[in-house]
Amino acid sequence: MSIQTIRWTNGHVKLIDQTKLPGKLVYIHCRDVKTLWQAIRRLSVRGAPALGVAAAFGVLLGIKSFSGSGSRSRNRNDRKRFSKHVERISDYLATSRPTAVNLFNALTRMKAVIQRHPGADVAQLKDLLKKEALAVYEEDRTLCRKMGDFGARLVPSGGRLLTVCNAGALATVDYGTALGVMYSAKAKGKKFQVYSCETRPLLQGARLTVWELLRSGIDTTLICDNMAATLMKQGKIDAVFAGADRIAANGDTANKIGTYNLAVLAKHHRIPFYVVAPQSTFDLSIAGGKQIPIEERSREEVLGFGGRPTAPRQVKVYNPAFDVTDNALITAIVTEKGIIRPPFRKNIKRTFRPKTKD
Amino acid sequence: MSIQTIRWTNGHVKLIDQTKLPGKLVYIHCRDVKTLWQAIRRLSVRGAPALGVAAAFGVLLGIKSFSGSGSRSRNRNDRKRFSKHVERISDYLATSRPTAVNLFNALTRMKAVIQRHPGADVAQLKDLLKKEALAVYEEDRTLCRKMGDFGARLVPSGGRLLTVCNAGALATVDYGTALGVMYSAKAKGKKFQVYSCETRPLLQGARLTVWELLRSGIDTTLICDNMAATLMKQGKIDAVFAGADRIAANGDTANKIGTYNLAVLAKHHRIPFYVVAPQSTFDLSIAGGKQIPIEERSREEVLGFGGRPTAPRQVKVYNPAFDVTDNALITAIVTEKGIIRPPFRKNIKRTFRPKTKD
Numbered sequence: 001m002s003i004q005t006i007r008w009t010n011g012h013v014k015l016i017d018q019t020k021l022p023g024k025l026v027y028i029h030c031r032d033v034k035t036l037w038q039a040i041r042r043l044s045v046r047g048a049p050a051l052g053v054a055a056a057f058g059v060l061l062g063i064k065s066f067s068g069s070g071s072r073s074r075n076r077n078d079r080k081r082f083s084k085h086v087e088r089i090s091d092y093l094a095t096s097r098p099t100a101v102n103l104f105n106a107l108t109r110m111k112a113v114i115q116r117h118p119g120a121d122v123a124q125l126k127d128l129l130k131k132e133a134l135a136v137y138e139e140d141r142t143l144c145r146k147m148g149d150f151g152a153r154l155v156p157s158g159g160r161l162l163t164v165c166n167a168g169a170l171a172t173v174d175y176g177t178a179l180g181v182m183y184s185a186k187a188k189g190k191k192f193q194v195y196s197c198e199t200r201p202l203l204q205g206a207r208l209t210v211w212e213l214l215r216s217g218i219d220t221t222l223i224c225d226n227m228a229a230t231l232m233k234q235g236k237i238d239a240v241f242a243g244a245d246r247i248a249a250n251g252d253t254a255n256k257i258g259t260y261n262l263a264v265l266a267k268h269h270r271i272p273f274y275v276v277a278p279q280s281t282f283d284l285s286i287a288g289g290k291q292i293p294i295e296e297r298s299r300e301e302v303l304g305f306g307g308r309p310t311a312p313r314q315v316k317v318y319n320p321a322f323d324v325t326d327n328a329l330i331t332a333i334v335t336e337k338g339i340i341r342p343p344f345r346k347n348i349k350r351t352f353r354p355k356t357k358d
Numbered sequence: 359m360s361i362q363t364i365r366w367t368n369g370h371v372k373l374i375d376q377t378k379l380p381g382k383l384v385y386i387h388c389r390d391v392k393t394l395w396q397a398i399r400r401l402s403v404r405g406a407p408a409l410g411v412a413a414a415f416g417v418l419l420g421i422k423s424f425s426g427s428g429s430r431s432r433n434r435n436d437r438k439r440f441s442k443h444v445e446r447i448s449d450y451l452a453t454s455r456p457t458a459v460n461l462f463n464a465l466t467r468m469k470a471v472i473q474r475h476p477g478a479d480v481a482q483l484k485d486l487l488k489k490e491a492l493a494v495y496e497e498d499r500t501l502c503r504k505m506g507d508f509g510a511r512l513v514p515s516g517g518r519l520l521t522v523c524n525a526g527a528l529a530t531v532d533y534g535t536a537l538g539v540m541y542s543a544k545a546k547g548k549k550f551q552v553y554s555c556e557t558r559p560l561l562q563g564a565r566l567t568v569w570e571l572l573r574s575g576i577d578t579t580l581i582c583d584n585m586a587a588t589l590m591k592q593g594k595i596d597a598v599f600a601g602a603d604r605i606a607a608n609g610d611t612a613n614k615i616g617t618y619n620l621a622v623l624a625k626h627h628r629i630p631f632y633v634v635a636p637q638s639t640f641d642l643s644i645a646g647g648k649q650i651p652i653e654e655r656s657r658e659e660v661l662g663f664g665g666r667p668t669a670p671r672q673v674k675v676y677n678p679a680f681d682v683t684d685n686a687l688i689t690a691i692v693t694e695k696g697i698i699r700p701p702f703r704k705n706i707k708r709t710f711r712p713k714t715k716d
Contacts, residue, residue, distance in 0.1 A: 223677075224616075
């Protein structure tokens, strides 16, 4: 494997430009916040957990340029200015994409560092922020492997699995959530095969998931999104595994457009539907999915592909990037703390409450 | 409107090359059976009713070249040779596409002409076959308008309709089945809007349906196939209208891949799901959908988008061109004889039996 989706290296962010996959494996070096913001907006880096890491690293990029009256000074004024500067960077990064809560959670974590160290000067805060960002990064690596191990229990022997979009190494630091389950199942010697929905409009399934799974030697079949129903009807799918961009307190789950479609189909065909996501994807401040903001993206994404028009330009377009799957359609949510089953409101609270203290 | 999808003109078949739409409106002139066969295979002409007309015209192309011992001769041998020749042409045309029964039904009609006129010589048979082919053509025009008028009653005032693939003028001679309902509703002054699923892999919804509907001044919005579920959940769809390629005696309906998906979604969201198809799309010789052969098409269709590769080439692909919707998911089937509601087996029989004599 060894896909290094995003890294902090030599004082800047190095990330795979996912818009160039599967054709080319190209890296982008982001040396300032704006370059990173643009990389997020145009989906060079995407996937909820990876966006959390990107946001944390974004803060590091932003504070590089901060010049106080002297890094060793304990000047209160410098500290206050620095804190405001971090607020501004965070606010800016928060405008890049609205749905994945990991991005906001990571920014909140970074800002909390400053609150937690009222006595630290700017230089110390810079060090502490760097440590926090690298902790977000390292935790992602660990959490994905834990989720993978829990989730692998849900992979039936000889199973035919269905997934949507890319919830893999490319959506995280290096392993993945839904695809992490498959990597873990493979490492444990389980036999299975995977169907990947191509995931219009931006084809993350065809471009990214297929690329990742083939690199890992997993038996993979590509389908168009509208073919999943017929596969299920033919009895060819044993379980659906999807990632998540935001999960409400009741388990309602926002994820890439098309996920809700698969959940309805899975219910109709009595196929288990699993969501795989770390705690950082949960937004316990919202009660249900209706409160999750859904990003609508450019009409151009639907009107063609790779600059090739496929529909008359004057047509209206509806292009929501995400949808929300009702908790009633979800069989279980795999987290790094274990597998959460219904009733979700109660069990999510129980899973995270005793351990939310860092 | 005035879209003339397919015509018999000056002794040959003139048809719109639908692979060039919406970019260019180009016609293909088929002067021999092979050219027509290829036009069918590569989907220059497609849509179940249009395929019926194309097959009938294909027989006309095939008999042009038949040379008997003399056109006025009553030579039994000539007649027998001619009959065999028509069989061969029909068998060849039947290999072009396997799912739409209209194609086979039209060929059966053409061959039956010869059986019905045991005393006719080759020249007379040629005349009779031409009449029959033109009757298939003319009937399509009439039937579509009848279906449109029946179906228009099902369009709610201010309704938001969803359709898949292209069941329009381009799928018939000049009016359409599912879209014919919309043209008829518009002609009656009804207000409504239409969402068109782009219909991967070949994008007949984006390319053909959007092109047709916009030409007719109908309020049209394009979506990717995986967005229909979320539209339904938001309460933005009042009815689904789809065409059909083959309908079994029990109402099970084969249609473009993705139709079954929409039917499951419609059921889940309690939205009526209508099929619009003429009697020639019914195959009463088969009891249920399991017996309908489903065409699987080239992997290339899924591996790319408008000629651009989008997935690693070494991946496996599943590409069924059609799926089968269970009768239990269908609210009603709109035909030229009226609207058929459940129980379908009984009501289909009742609708067609008394009138199947030609």
